Amino acid sequence: xDNRPDLAAWWMPFTANRQFKADPRLLAxxxxxxxxxxxxxxxxxxxxxxxxxxxxxxxxEIADAVRQQLMTxxxxxxxxxxxxxxxEFAQRLTKIAPAGMDRVFFTNSGSESVDTALKxxxxxxxxxxxxxxxxxxxxxxxxxxxxxxxxxxxxxxxNRRTFVTLPGVxxxxxxxxxxxxxxxxxxxxxGVEKADALEGLIALHxxxxxxxxxxxxxxxxxxVLPPPVGYLARLREICDRHGILLIFDEVITGFGRVGAPFAxxxxxxxxxxxxxxxxxxxGVIPMGAVxxxxxxxxxxxxxxxxxxxxxxGYTYSGHPVACAAGLAVLDIxxxxxxxxxxxxxxxxxxAALHSLxxxxxxxxxxxxxxxxxxxxxxxxxxxxxxxxxVLVKALAAGLLVRATGDIIxxxxxxxxxxxxxxxxxxxxxxxxxxxx
Ligand code: PMP
Numbered sequence: 001x002d003n004r005p006d007l008a009a010w011w012m013p014f015t016a017n018r019q020f021k022a023d024p025r026l027l028a029x030x031x032x033x034x035x036x037x038x039x040x041x042x043x044x045x046x047x048x049x050x051x052x053x054x055x056x057x058x059x060x061e062i063a064d065a066v067r068q069q070l071m072t073x074x075x076x077x078x079x080x081x082x083x084x085x086x087x088e089f090a091q092r093l094t095k096i097a098p099a100g101m102d103r104v105f106f107t108n109s110g111s112e113s114v115d116t117a118l119k120x121x122x123x124x125x126x127x128x129x130x131x132x133x134x135x136x137x138x139x140x141x142x143x144x145x146x147x148x149x150x151x152x153x154x155x156x157x158x159n160r161r162t163f164v165t166l167p168g169v170x171x172x173x174x175x176x177x178x179x180x181x182x183x184x185x186x187x188x189x190x191g192v193e194k195a196d197a198l199e200g201l202i203a204l205h206x207x208x209x210x211x212x213x214x215x216x217x218x219x220x221x222x223x224v225l226p227p228p229v230g231y232l233a234r235l236r237e238i239c240d241r242h243g244i245l246l247i248f249d250e251v252i253t254g255f256g257r258v259g260a261p262f263a264x265x266x267x268x269x270x271x272x273x274x275x276x277x278x279x280x281x282x283g284v285i286p287m288g289a290v291x292x293x294x295x296x297x298x299x300x301x302x303x304x305x306x307x308x309x310x311x312x313g314y315t316y317s318g319h320p321v322a323c324a325a326g327l328a329v330l331d332i333x334x335x336x337x338x339x340x341x342x343x344x345x346x347x348x349x350x351a352a353l354h355s356l357x358x359x360x361x362x363x364x365x366x367x368x369x370x371x372x373x374x375x376x377x378x379x380x381x382x383x384x385x386x387x388x389x390v391l392v393k394a395l396a397a398g399l400l401v402r403a404t405g406d407i408i409x410x411x412x413x414x415x416x417x418x419x420x421x422x423x424x425x426x427x428x429x430x431x432x433x434x435x436x
Contacts, residue, residue: 004038019388025395030057033413033420035400043395046424047402048413051220051252052283054342055332056415062284062328069324078106078318086318089326093289096261096330098270103297106318107288110251110277111145114214116312117273117290118149120300121212121245123310127300130243133211134168137201137244141174143221144214144249144275153214156221168209170201174219178228180375181364183357185350191231198238207242212273217263220252223407224366224373232269245272245296251288255279256333256414258369259343266369272296282329287322342370342414345421352425353410359432361386372410374428379406389435390428399427 007024026038033056035043048054069085076083090104097104105120107113118136125133138144138153145151152165155174178188202210217232219225232248239246248271253263256279260266264274273296277288300310316322333339346369353372354365364375379386387403394401394408402409412424 023392032056032058033416042398044399044424046400046410046412048411049283051411052278054255054279054414055282055329055338056413059332061332062282062325065324065328066321069321073320076320079313083320085320085323089323092327092330097291098262098264100270100293101274101291102294103292105290105292107290108286108314108316109288110275111147111150112314113251113275113277113288113290114144114150114249115147117247117275118212119312120273120292121247123300124245124296125211132209135205135210136169137172137210137213138169139172139174139215141176141219141222142216170205172201173197175225175228175231179225179366183365185354187226188228191228192234194228195231195234198235202242210244212245212247213239214247214249216249217253217267218258218368218371221404223375223404224371224409226366226368227267232267236269247271247273247275249275251275251277256339256342257371257411259346261339281322281325285322285325287326338414345416346370348418349421352421355425356429356432359429362432370412370414374408376406386435390431393431394428397427397431399424
């Protein structure tokens, strides 16, 4: 229509803009579980925006806190001075964090959290006089953002095709083969054997050269791949044996997505560093945080070579407005018991998703907590086309999903009602029934 803006100047991320510009769709507003388009169509948010709006849209408490903070202390140079709200937010975060992760470094995004964590890992070894430990191990199909560090340890090869990545990086095999086509409920088996691949990589490179291993507890961008039973614990064991730090990238899985505050707690394995963003501020103000075990922090600050300082920080580290938003978000999570709510509704979510089993082209359904994926067989000669068609038709039918290739990923806000779970799956089922 005539009220549409010119779509040329905003260079949008990835290649989404190509598809989008051919078939534009603009969001005008959001409230609770719904987006509204500029045409006035209501769209059920099946993805919490981009895996982040865990408490739902349009929360007045966050808006009030942001406005109040802007009018009180709108910026603080955290290289020279702190501010009470930053210390309060960090302390509140450590209270829901896995035991022992009681130091928090603030960033502005998931990508920055990942690069920060990788640098902390290297600084840790350096401070302990093991500066030759610089290699990093990620995982195939892993997604750790688009900084050069995160891109390098990431394993979605399209993302790094046109960039030179860090040297000294290797990748564990993905766990996709253990989940694919299984229609499994709960976690897949054979995690211990799968994790043992780490021993092979360590032997190849030499344990004394490796700084850290980084994985998403549940791979999100790869299409929701839950960890096989025993997998994360085995990684922990192997890392401990060789003095290697273990990093969990909880940018998606943090803040209630998988039935506990963090996946680390849901699966009973505590890493040395944990990267977060997204749900940290409900996605409404850009912010990230790296949680660090006290021993790691103290080694960098007090170790034998601690004089080599950890020079790292951002203009916006611990931005007071982001901290204010985050505190309001933590209040909502606590007051509405949203992490427990996510866990409580997960069985219904699982049953509803798996009711799509018989729809055409569905080759797998996976779920963990309030994450889910419906994987479709690729159309002959046109991988991704079927997934994109589902995305477009779901939007037309009033549901926002995420399509990564032919995998339809879902992660609704934790406030979703039972009736809305039913509505979401009914819309998706109707769309799936109608595609060829
Ligand atoms: N790590 C993971 C696991 C993610 O899912 C993402 C974003 N989807 C990132 C890092 C990067 O976060 P951001 O886009 O905020 O930089």
